[in-house]
Amino acid sequence: MESRSIRLAVIPGDGIGTEVVAEGLKVLEAVGPKFDLTHYDLGADRYARTGEVLPDSVLQELRGYDAILLGAVGDPRKVPPGLLERDLLLRIRFEFDHYVNLRPVKLLPGVETPLADTPAENIDIVVVREGTESLYAGTGGAMRKGTPYEVATQESINTAYGVERVVRFAFAKAQTRPRKKLTLVHKTNVLTFAGDLWQRTFDRVAEEYPEVTTDYVHIDAATMFFVSQPERFDVIVTDNLFGDIITDLGAAVAGGIGLAASGNINPEGAAPSMFEPVHGSAPDIAGQNKADPTATILSVAMLLDHLGLNQEAARVEQAVADDIVERLAGWGSRTTHEIGDDIAARVSG
């Protein structure tokens, strides 16, 4: 166990973000190692109050932490749609070069999946989503806006540098898994320039990993296989947009967005990595103590793992798994706090 305390920046954000982060921190405290927490009030309230989203000074400060825990941002009553997502969430991902967006898609035993006849072991996928390129570059524009002759463009920018590093991460990850299988998901038959770069890079790096079985699936077919043959996948590497789509679908088949965790990772540690549930701020159920904090708690496990606290991460994961089996055994529905308390008790007990 580490002896110096770990510096963690906490951005609860909006809506259920603040509620689920509170439970995540409860579990973090229960698991042992000392964390120095600093809360940042970024999100819709701050924007409504001050017009600020992410001041440069705050971004600079965030750089100094060992990691960031984020809840969710966005509130349609206080801020235009998309603004916080872009200027806060995506800005941090880009500024901190979170080129690996790591999203496990794993059906835990006892969790209900919308797929018929699917044993839990059939859904155990890790999606390595590229986090800094492709259509997320934000480049493009509109000309003759508002006229019948308007042209609006978006550009997908892909670099050898950006593709190779995430592909390497994915191969290394596949190498550590029992099945050692890596699937590239793209749309090479239509996105020929970008697809060609991805495919060539993938094939070249594959030569260094002779034990890893490789495969290629188009994004359209991949969505089909996610529901008809999820066992086809072990590790997936894909671009930012396709990764966005496939991980939401993955969350749905693995029991819902209430359980889906993610890490925005800078593997070299050049900047802090950021962990967050895949779900949003859900204004419709905010403040009702009924959001499921499990996705955040699993994101805390990813955070622990990233910081090298592997045993602690494993304890949190085990506590979640055990908690879910109990849910099966017929517990009534619990509040956000109760779920957090129950998992925290398992972790420390």
Added chain:
Amino acid sequence: MESRSIRLAVIPGDGIGTEVVAEGLKVLEAVGPKFDLTHYDLGADRYARTGEVLPDSVLQELRGYDAILLGAVGDPRKVPPGLLERDLLLRIRFEFDHYVNLRPVKLLPGVETPLADTPAENIDIVVVREGTESLYAGTGGAMRKGTPYEVATQESINTAYGVERVVRFAFAKAQTRPRKKLTLVHKTNVLTFAGDLWQRTFDRVAEEYPEVTTDYVHIDAATMFFVSQPERFDVIVTDNLFGDIITDLGAAVAGGIGLAASGNINPEGAAPSMFEPVHGSAPDIAGQNKADPTATILSVAMLLDHLGLNQEAARVEQAVADDIVERLAGWGSRTTHEIGDDIAARVSG
């Protein structure tokens, strides 16, 4: 019923394409109206033999038909991946300005869906996919190719002209449906320029359709709803790429790619529309008389409908629905021919 005969160009293509088209034509013959058929041997064989994909003269000839029926193209042993898809399939879609790619996602009673506890009536969606713009424009490029400094781009091009016409088609379609609901699917929070054009156009046209309920869902969330709440959707309008992805997922939830039909439509009739199953040429099962021709037969129904032969279209659809109920009643597995024969018999009987 029409009295002059209808001129139909038939492109069976490769692999199971030829097998399923034969059954589609069997049903077309059984349904009554006289069709003048001309077969075109386009596809992998022609390419392997002559290096030709779609000669300009053939494209010109195709313009003269009332409609086109296509099976599937592609054969990895004879032609580089993606080549026929782009230079034949997408080329026809673009040259004939098939700006509506119409794809029903409907669970027929008796068909098994991979989704648990989903009554057939919950999955009854029509996807109106734009067919000529966005990332399918094919523009982009690569610089410093093959070096560590390579940059590969793809451009999504969207025009007011292109977006408005497909949005109008979708509103008109929604207006004819009992639920009268239209959902725009896009990724407006990230693809801000294109998304803004789509959203503004959608909102503007909506004013002309006060009876149509409108909704917006991000593509990532839409994939989730396709498996968790498909009843949320009635008609969907979306761009070319998102439509590609969501309709494959739709095919999977509505019982598989063996049943998914599509129409590439030029609503003004400025060029012939083309009907095709969503599935590919499936080289692995080609020549074994075991492909399901139902998707092609349902594409024939769409073709009849497009030509104004609505009663004939309805008869084909009914025959397929009845055939599927029989499958439920425990028929053994039938060959491609047998399924075609059975449905043709129902249509003429």
